Amino acid sequence: MDSLGFSEGLLCLFSSYLKNRWQYVTYRGPESCEFECSSGVPQASNLGPLLFHLFINDIGVMVKSSHILLYADDIKLYKPISCQDDAMALQNDVNALMSWSEMNL
Secondary structure (H helix, E strand, C coil), rough: CCCCCCHHHHHHHHHHHHHCCEEECCCCEECCCCCEEEECCCCHHHHHHHHHHHHCCCHHHHHHCEEEEEEEEEEEEECCCCCHHHHHHHHHHHHHHHHHHHHHC
């Protein structure tokens, strides 16, 4: 967020929202012990999709010849295929996305 130009006040706000969170798991009655959640965003939060989108906002730079659709944690990559070169270009974009995800996720 700092590299995106967020103000120091917003950085502090989001930091306090995301740090020092504790959670537990419950299933059919039994509950786990509480544990600190050191990554991710609070489940079912309104800010979750926005924060994830900010986190992956540079993913589109990797895509050179295909179309990309992003929503929350879903990504769709598509391209009309009319020849072998189109298929290879789409595959190159898929490979680039895989490389990005291995480095960033």
